[in-house]
Amino acid sequence: MRNVLIIAIAMFAAAFSYAETSLPFDVSEIASFDEPWSMAFLPDGRILVAEKKGRIAIVGQDGKSFRAVRGLPNVDYGGQGGLGDVVLHPDFTSNGLIYVSYVEGAAGATRGAAVARGVLTLTERGGTLSDVEVIWRQYPKLVGYGHYGHRIVFDDDGYLWISSGDRQKFTPAQDMQSNLGKIIRLHDDGSVPDDNPFVDYYSVDAFVDDDGVYSQIWSLGHRNPLGMAFDLSGQLWVAEMGPAGGDELNRIIRAGNYGYPIVSNGEHYDGRPIPDHDTKPEFTAPAAWWTPTISPGKLMVYSASKFPDWHGNLLLAGLSSQAIIRVELDAEKATEVERFPMGARIRSIVQGPQGDLWVLEDDSRGSQGRLLKLTPRAGK
Numbered sequence: 001m002r003n004v005l006i007i008a009i010a011m012f013a014a015a016f017s018y019a020e021t022s023l024p025f026d027v028s029e030i031a032s033f034d035e036p037w038s039m040a041f042l043p044d045g046r047i048l049v050a051e052k053k054g055r056i057a058i059v060g061q062d063g064k065s066f067r068a069v070r071g072l073p074n075v076d077y078g079g080q081g082g083l084g085d086v087v088l089h090p091d092f093t094s095n096g097l098i099y100v101s102y103v104e105g106a107a108g109a110t111r112g113a114a115v116a117r118g119v120l121t122l123t124e125r126g127g128t129l130s131d132v133e134v135i136w137r138q139y140p141k142l143v144g145y146g147h148y149g150h151r152i153v154f155d156d157d158g159y160l161w162i163s164s165g166d167r168q169k170f171t172p173a174q175d176m177q178s179n180l181g182k183i184i185r186l187h188d189d190g191s192v193p194d195d196n197p198f199v200d201y202y203s204v205d206a207f208v209d210d211d212g213v214y215s216q217i218w219s220l221g222h223r224n225p226l227g228m229a230f231d232l233s234g235q236l237w238v239a240e241m242g243p244a245g246g247d248e249l250n251r252i253i254r255a256g257n258y259g260y261p262i263v264s265n266g267e268h269y270d271g272r273p274i275p276d277h278d279t280k281p282e283f284t285a286p287a288a289w290w291t292p293t294i295s296p297g298k299l300m301v302y303s304a305s306k307f308p309d310w311h312g313n314l315l316l317a318g319l320s321s322q323a324i325i326r327v328e329l330d331a332e333k334a335t336e337v338e339r340f341p342m343g344a345r346i347r348s349i350v351q352g353p354q355g356d357l358w359v360l361e362d363d364s365r366g367s368q369g370r371l372l373k374l375t376p377r378a379g380k
């Protein structure tokens with residue numbers, strides 16, 4: 001039975017051909033990676049590709065000349081965790097700083113996501129990260145291997161945004177003594193901006209360091225936010241995995257509470273219901289949601305002209321949906337308008353320097369961890 005299943009999967013995989021689809025883009029296979037999670041373009045046009053087991057590769061757009069970045073922090077690899085995001089500082093050209101998110105182990109088999117930054121020096125042989133400092137940590141550290149979130153984004157004003165998942169523990173998302181299940185806003189050195197919404201928050205239970213983690217928090221009630229991007233008007237959007245059903249695209253407002261785990265348009269995996277968003281209007285409802293789930297990973301905003309009809313749209317990397325999902329924005333509304341089947345779990349999608357799209361497959365459950373380049377198909 002198992003062999004039959006494997007053969008069936010292999011046949012399905014072999015049957016998928018980009019050329020035979022009606023996709024509006026051509027797909028070029030550039031390279032393959034071992035559990036790739038994220039990527040970032042360097043000013044010289046090469047690409048940093050972060051692999052979950054703890055490696056960052058530097059690869060040319062032709063897929064050749066693999067080099068490695070040395071000096072990365074040790075990552076606690078397992079389950080959904082390991083090395084996560086890699087992002088360049090907005091002033092990378094002058095300061096050389098890159099930021100990485102990853103899982104950090106701690107005492108008693110606990111763990112949590114952290115964000116570190118360091119100076120990347122590029123050499124003929126690759127790159128070296130130096131002056132590495134951890135600037136943010138999930139609190140508290142917990143047992144388990146899931147829902148780290150840990151997407152990193154800079155906004156146009158240079159603030160650093162981090163998505164922090166609920167670690168599959170539900171209640172931390174509503175707990176102001178924890179920075180789990182939250183969207184975090186910081187200065188680029190990890191310090192807290194004076195105008196964050198909860199800097200003056202006070203609780204008799206406050207005990208974390210001096211000021212508490214609540215001062216880091218911009219919004220709360222999130223589950224596993226893997227996608228985060230600013231649209232062309234500067235509005236922040238976050239895509240997050242729902243439980244059984246109810247994947248969400250959220251328009252992020254200052255001090256917003258997005259309701260998890262009190263409300264969700266999905267239900268618990270064990271079948272217990274979770275009240276839907278419309279039962280508790282005090283929580284901010286998603287701008288768009290999906291049942292059945294799409295499993296949103298990376299979220300990006302398309303700002304180039306190579307795909308002119310997509311200018312200003314959101315593009316979502318779909319894991320279980322094995323698709324790229326195009327979402328149009330209209331003020332506070334977000335609407336899925338198109339879904340491109342990719343025949344593989346899609347982990348990441350970014351815009352390249354020439355306005356093409358670069359995609360990473362997830363390296364699991366039949367997907368191969370390939371780096372793909374999408375260019376407009378002639379005649380489309």
Ligand SMILES: [Ca+2]
Nearest residue numbers: 264265266274
């Ligand atoms: Ca529900």
